[in-house]
Amino acid sequence: MQHPKVEIIANEISPEMIKLAKQDLADNLKTRIKYEIGDACDINSIKDLGKFDLIYSTFTLHHWDNAELAIKNLYSILNDGGLLYIHDLKRVVWLYYVKSKSGFFNSIRAAYRPDEIKAMLNETGINNYKINTIFPFFMQSVLIRK
Numbered sequence: 001m002q003h004p005k006v007e008i009i010a011n012e013i014s015p016e017m018i019k020l021a022k023q024d025l026a027d028n029l030k031t032r033i034k035y036e037i038g039d040a041c042d043i044n045s046i047k048d049l050g051k052f053d054l055i056y057s058t059f060t061l062h063h064w065d066n067a068e069l070a071i072k073n074l075y076s077i078l079n080d081g082g083l084l085y086i087h088d089l090k091r092v093v094w095l096y097y098v099k100s101k102s103g104f105f106n107s108i109r110a111a112y113r114p115d116e117i118k119a120m121l122n123e124t125g126i127n128n129y130k131i132n133t134i135f136p137f138f139m140q141s142v143l144i145r146k
């Protein structure tokens with residue numbers, strides 16, 4: 001096991017998703033990860049998780065009811081020098097020409113453009129960040145350093 005002293009907490013709003021995640025977890029990780037039910041948009045629900053050097057979120061940004069608030073809340077539980085790493089889909093213009101209504105394409109349609117993310121970050125007063133577009137161009141990562 002790598003970095004045995006690192007504590008890992010997984011936060012998720014849905015108990016069903018936590019159940020699924022536990023099912024898929026390799027045996028050696030079952031006792032390693034602590035799962036907590038919580039709403040990233042509600043500071044009362046996440047402030048007791050503690051403080052973190054790394055907060056890593058995948059494909060959740062476009063699901064948050066209030067993304068600006070969720071980012072602000074997660075940023076508030078970062079240690080100084082810590083990293084908030086948000087990986088998600090990115091809304092792209094060519095998608096409007098794709099007729100598919102599949103869940104995947106609808107998720108891309110629901111995702112944010114980089115300028116929208118910048119506006120949210122500016123609104124919250126966060127200015128130490130980078131937004132990287134990732135191949136195949138409808139994915140992006142937002143790296144926010146405290």
Ligand SMILES: C[S@@+](CC[C@H](N)C(=O)[O-])C[C@H]1O[C@@H](n2cnc3c(N)ncnc32)[C@H](O)[C@@H]1O
Pocket residue numbers: 011012013014017038039040041057058059060063064065
């Ligand atoms: C597309 S799934 C991604 C799951 C996982 N992160 C992954 O990459 O496989 C989005 C998840 O975000 C969760 N979610 C949505 N809103 C949330 C919130 N406000 N706080 C915490 N989790 C939330 C949903 O329940 C869902 O499990």
